Each structure stands twice: as C-alpha cells, then as structure tokens.
Amino acid sequence: IIAGMSPTAERKQEIAFSSSYYTSEPVLLVKKDSAYASAKSLDDFNGAKITSQQGVYLYDLIGQIPGAKKETAMGDFAQMRQALEAGVIDAYVSERPEALTAEAANSKFKMVQVEPGFKTGEEDTAIAIGLRKDDNRISQINTSIETISKDDQVALM
Structure with a gap:
C-alpha cells in the first residue's frame, strides 16, 4: 500500500x-489577499477561523495555534477549499503536498509554512x-x- x-x-x-x-510537514492554506498570507509564526493566526480534515491528526494541531477559532472539521479537501474561497474559514491545516496542489488549482490560495512549526510525532x-x-x-x-x-x-x- x-x-x-x-x-x-x-x-x-x-x-x-x-x-x-x-x-509529512503540516502547513496552512490561506487566501493570498488575506491578513494571514504574510504570517510567519503560529501566533500570527491569532483570531483566525481554522479547520482541517475530519479524522486525521491535522485537526488536533489547531490547538497549538494561540487564539485560533477551531472550526468544525470537514470531510475532505474540496470542502475546505470551498470554505476558504467563500470566507467561511480563514485557513486550514493540511500536509504540504495538498497545499501545493491547492495553490496550483486556485491562484487565490497560498501555502504558509510557519517557524517554528507545529509540534508533531x-x-x-x-x-x-x-x-x-x-x-x-x-x-x-x-x-x-x-x-x-x-x-x-x-x-x-
């Protein structure tokens, strides 16, 4: 497999x-024109509405973002992309390959890598x-x- x-x-x-x-490297996907597009750290997402995919460890990482508003987990990346484009969420946590795919599919999206990054196992x-x-x-x-x-x-x- x-x-x-x-x-x-x-x-x-x-x-x-x-x-x-x-x-795998967890990253965030945002809209290029959002206040979060220039984020450099997790602290820069204070107040952001953030989600991730239901049933995967990425959703649990949102708790590491100080002041983030943890939105309901979504079923798949298509739902998250639609929610991001519509402004329902400010960002979603994904793995790097998915964020790059989303960027390539929609010129309004931007992958944000933060330093220090998420603590993962x-x-x-x-x-x-x-x-x-x-x-x-x-x-x-x-x-x-x-x-x-x-x-x-x-x-x-």
Whole structure:
C-alpha cells in the first residue's frame, strides 16, 4: 500500500511497514489577499477561523495555534477549499503536498509554512509503504528508500 500511510501502532498490528519514504510537514492554506498570507509564526493566526480534515491528526494541531477559532472539521479537501474561497474559514491545516496542489488549482490560495512549526510525532508524520506481514520484500524496499535523499523526497511529493 503506497498511499500516504503512517505506520501507527494500531496499523502495525495488522500489516508490516517499510522505512519512512517521506516525512509529512503540516502547513496552512490561506487566501493570498488575506491578513494571514504574510504570517510567519503560529501566533500570527491569532483570531483566525481554522479547520482541517475530519479524522486525521491535522485537526488536533489547531490547538497549538494561540487564539485560533477551531472550526468544525470537514470531510475532505474540496470542502475546505470551498470554505476558504467563500470566507467561511480563514485557513486550514493540511500536509504540504495538498497545499501545493491547492495553490496550483486556485491562484487565490497560498501555502504558509510557519517557524517554528507545529509540534508533531513521528507516528503522525512518517509516511511508509504497507505490506502483508509475511511479505519478504520489505528489506529490498527499505534498501531502495535509503537511496532517496530528503530533498528528493520533498520534490517527489
């Protein structure tokens, strides 16, 4: 399974995982013309109406933004993009590849990376390949993953 899957403890009970081939980076997506487009830190989102996708760790990260108004989680990125464009929300938390896709699809959107960023755990941000527990190709896959530099991982995503 190569589908942006994190090797959580619960998932490891069911399937085997390769080494991480990508480390996810949470970012925020805003409208280019908003007051938040020039944000440099999480503090700059004080008072912003922010959401993320239902059922994923990204929604929990909103609590790290001082003074943010945590809006109801949404079902998918299409809903969040519509809400952002309509002004229902000021921003949403996503992973970097989704934010780049949204920017490419809508010239009114801008990805914001803040420093320092969100505090996350490896269980949430490590992305690995899932295999059947008895699959003996895992060492070959790990050897291949080791040849991909961090810069190349980001570029590929």
